[in-house]
Amino acid sequence: MSVTLKINGETRTLDADPDSPLLWALRDELKLTGTKFGCGIASCGACTVHLDGMPIRSCQTMVGDVEDAEITTIEGIDGKAAEAVQAAWQELDVPQCGYCQSGQIMAATALLSETRKPTDEDIDFAMDGNVCRCATYARIRKAIHLASDKMEG
Amino acid sequence: MLHLLQKPLEAAQPSRRTFLKVSAGTIGGLVLAMNLPRSAASAAEGDFLQPFVHIRPDNTVVVLSKHLDKGQGTASGLATLVADELDAAHDQVRVEFAPSNPQLYANTLFGVQGTGGSTAMANSFMQYRQAGAAAKAMIVAAAAKDWGVPASEITVSDGVVSHGSGKSATLGDLAGLAAGEEVPAEPVLKTPDQWVYIGKSFPRLDVKNKTVGAPNTYTMDFQRDGLLVATVARAPRFGGKVKSFDASEARKVPGVVNVLELPNGVAVVAESTWPAIKGRSLLEIEWDDSGAETRSSDAMIAELKEMTAQPGVKVREDGDVDAVLEASAKVIEADYDFPFLAHGAMEPLDIAMMFDGETAELWFGSQIQTIDHNVAATVLGIPFQNVRINTLWAGGSFGRRAQADAHPVVEIAMLAKAMQADGMEPAPVKIVWTREDDMAGGYYRPMSAHRIRVGLDADNNVTAFKYNIAAKSIVKGTAFEAMLMKDGVDHNMTEGAHDTSYALGLMNMDQTFQETQVPVLWWRSVGHTHTAYVMETMIDRLAKEAGKDPVAYRLEMIRDDPRKANVLKLAADKAGWDQPPGDGRYRGVAVHKSFGSYVAEVAEISFRDDGTVKVEKVTAAVDCGTPINPDNIVAQVEGGIGYGLGAILRNQVTLVDGVVEETNFDTYEPLRMSDMPEVEVHIVASNEPPTGIGEPGTPPIGPAVANAIAAAKGDWITSLPLSKAGLV
Ligand code: FES
Ligand code: FES
Numbered sequence: 001m002s003v004t005l006k007i008n009g010e011t012r013t014l015d016a017d018p019d020s021p022l023l024w025a026l027r028d029e030l031k032l033t034g035t036k037f038g039c040g041i042a043s044c045g046a047c048t049v050h051l052d053g054m055p056i057r058s059c060q061t062m063v064g065d066v067e068d069a070e071i072t073t074i075e076g077i078d079g080k081a082a083e084a085v086q087a088a089w090q091e092l093d094v095p096q097c098g099y100c101q102s103g104q105i106m107a108a109t110a111l112l113s114e115t116r117k118p119t120d121e122d123i124d125f126a127m128d129g130n131v132c133r134c135a136t137y138a139r140i141r142k143a144i145h146l147a148s149d150k151m152e153g
Numbered sequence: 154m155l156h157l158l159q160k161p162l163e164a165a166q167p168s169r170r171t172f173l174k175v176s177a178g179t180i181g182g183l184v185l186a187m188n189l190p191r192s193a194a195s196a197a198e199g200d201f202l203q204p205f206v207h208i209r210p211d212n213t214v215v216v217l218s219k220h221l222d223k224g225q226g227t228a229s230g231l232a233t234l235v236a237d238e239l240d241a242a243h244d245q246v247r248v249e250f251a252p253s254n255p256q257l258y259a260n261t262l263f264g265v266q267g268t269g270g271s272t273a274m275a276n277s278f279m280q281y282r283q284a285g286a287a288a289k290a291m292i293v294a295a296a297a298k299d300w301g302v303p304a305s306e307i308t309v310s311d312g313v314v315s316h317g318s319g320k321s322a323t324l325g326d327l328a329g330l331a332a333g334e335e336v337p338a339e340p341v342l343k344t345p346d347q348w349v350y351i352g353k354s355f356p357r358l359d360v361k362n363k364t365v366g367a368p369n370t371y372t373m374d375f376q377r378d379g380l381l382v383a384t385v386a387r388a389p390r391f392g393g394k395v396k397s398f399d400a401s402e403a404r405k406v407p408g409v410v411n412v413l414e415l416p417n418g419v420a421v422v423a424e425s426t427w428p429a430i431k432g433r434s435l436l437e438i439e440w441d442d443s444g445a446e447t448r449s450s451d452a453m454i455a456e457l458k459e460m461t462a463q464p465g466v467k468v469r470e471d472g473d474v475d476a477v478l479e480a481s482a483k484v485i486e487a488d489y490d491f492p493f494l495a496h497g498a499m500e501p502l503d504i505a506m507m508f509d510g511e512t513a514e515l516w517f518g519s520q521i522q523t524i525d526h527n528v529a530a531t532v533l534g535i536p537f538q539n540v541r542i543n544t545l546w547a548g549g550s551f552g553r554r555a556q557a558d559a560h561p562v563v564e565i566a567m568l569a570k571a572m573q574a575d576g577m578e579p580a581p582v583k584i585v586w587t588r589e590d591d592m593a594g595g596y597y598r599p600m601s602a603h604r605i606r607v608g609l610d611a612d613n614n615v616t617a618f619k620y621n622i623a624a625k626s627i628v629k630g631t632a633f634e635a636m637l638m639k640d641g642v643d644h645n646m647t648e649g650a651h652d653t654s655y656a657l658g659l660m661n662m663d664q665t666f667q668e669t670q671v672p673v674l675w676w677r678s679v680g681h682t683h684t685a686y687v688m689e690t691m692i693d694r695l696a697k698e699a700g701k702d703p704v705a706y707r708l709e710m711i712r713d714d715p716r717k718a719n720v721l722k723l724a725a726d727k728a729g730w731d732q733p734p735g736d737g738r739y740r741g742v743a744v745h746k747s748f749g750s751y752v753a754e755v756a757e758i759s760f761r762d763d764g765t766v767k768v769e770k771v772t773a774a775v776d777c778g779t780p781i782n783p784d785n786i787v788a789q790v791e792g793g794i795g796y797g798l799g800a801i802l803r804n805q806v807t808l809v810d811g812v813v814e815e816t817n818f819d820t821y822e823p824l825r826m827s828d829m830p831e832v833e834v835h836i837v838a839s840n841e842p843p844t845g846i847g848e849p850g851t852p853p854i855g856p857a858v859a860n861a862i863a864a865a866k867g868d869w870i871t872s873l874p875l876s877k878a879g880l881v
Binding site for chain 1: 223224225226356357359360361362363364365366367368370371373374376382407425426427430431497498499500501546547548549551585587588784785788789791792793794795796798799817818819823824825826827829831832
């Protein structure tokens, strides 16, 4: 069945079951593989994308439910917060295996877009849904604070 | 014992037997040499091509990593070594994974190409520096000839080759000329004071790709025209087999291409991932559990505990420990048990293959390329040189990708053969494991039981230490047995205990092997995951018996191990051990040597209002020999602490009647941001040869936290995870 989605500013028509997860439409149909599969049950955040700017889990979002929304993936993020986050991540060498980091960056970008100066509690709250099995959490926290500083400057 | 290549034709018919026979192979039967056809690239004009370093006319320096990088930073570490000796600029260096070729790329400590045991830097330190130094010598020799000046007057710095006359060139400019120079047999290496990157800073080369979601990074992202994606329904009980199945509903799912029986299950082959997952959920399979493990984990733990009450295989025998215990003024008794643990790497297992009937190409995070390569050739029934392995970045492993039986390779090779047998056109295929497949799929850190009896004299001096351990052996009966077991003893199970440098009087250690169909495997730090917990909580108990400070007591008990004493003192000092912790805070310490590296950790904890533990801060001191990349050492210790902490807090894989209960992150709840303590890492300056850092940060965290809890409550937890004691 054909479905039309607005992804990273482009309108894309693809052949997908409306009841199939957005994650697999992005990865397999549109070859946007930056969004990762980690758990499939909304427990890890690896598949985080933005839906009208809000972080959502694409593994539990069905294609047919998001036809009218603006979807942004790691390949398409830009703007002040995203740039600051990616620069901070690179400056502090945050990633280890890196597999969770697309999702972390999407979540951190959404946080900083809403809250310019997040506290450690804000970070816990916003980031607890994003698992990093390499446990890069200490650096993610530092990088979010650094990105926040970069946005000030 | 099977030599993997003796009967390749037998493997041409997929059968359950082949599966098992391949698994029982020995390292001795592996093909360890091959003549690779020279690659097309090697003929390219102007390229400098040596096994570990390529220099291209466009001025990029490519370092070929013989090791898998699954997050531990090895690829960048190897690049650091080459770049330093070559005096390349950081921004011109790239890293690629070397092809599978045991002749060129064997781990010098294993004899086969493979990554594990935190050996990457230890076995490559000289090899990669020599490769960089040789390349530099050849560049300099070429420049000397070209410019007509003495080689001794030429300098290389930050990627620029220059001479006092004003002549200068890039490495890329000289690559083609240097390629014709003779490779020096013993290139002169820099002295440590000449290093520009080693011990200083060389930012990771993979970070940019990993922050922009770059394509073609991980196996999960692998794409090819006409790629098929498969999922496999495997037996819910370990050792189960397919009795019968009905695929009629699965075949109706749009996108499902075929459903094929494999020796270990039923594969659903589809045009993309979602139909493969959905199709599989509609299979109706009846399983034959007659040969399967059907026990519950409680029963298995009970069996292990009974085993520790009996004598076992002697691992260490100092003397008649029972007589000394008998004569002791006091005997301390402790019985520990630890659960199965899943690795839970962020990228579930996956593997891709193209088999055209004669040659095969594989793409995946291959951790022991030589075994994977041999197994692929054997199962497909094709010569070794007809198999090509492309190693890709892995989204974690923690040991999971280093299997002795190469089971993902066996499975995809069986699938490729089944596709061929069913008349399908050759096509690239990728097997995707869902999280449930990965977590319920076995290859766990073995569950274990430990029985400790310590004799004390009237002054609380330790007179005897009797340690019985029972677990399933990771190596017994596998391809690793010949290499890793001696005289029937599996030292992986007891490492960190039988070789302790604490003076514990007369020490005996016995091990007993549990038999179960549940496959077990190394899990970040292997035997140390349990022995460090036992030894370091026992030492704390003994300190308390002796009425001594835990740090002072350890320093008294450590024999001939100055590096261990040193990291302990450093961590204690940096943590302010001499000062009492703040109100409501408790501290615990642990120090442990693993894989040649020493790590001490001081954990500071508090209790939340509901009585659960919060680990506030960990202060670590590390001695891993010559520090190659200090920031990566810090990162690995941070990560190693987090990985170990998540496990001891609340992770366990349990079985009910043989079926795994925890199959995803909702029930195997990983460490999260709000659980992560502040971590401070101090690195000891050292000129000793470099040793590993991927694993050694993990063992001390469990006992450090347990000792902090004991400081608060007076008792040591002896059954993990801590959630069982209501502390999480
Ligand atoms: S894959 Fe969607 S939350 Fe884990
Ligand atoms: S960097 Fe490996 S899971 Fe986060």
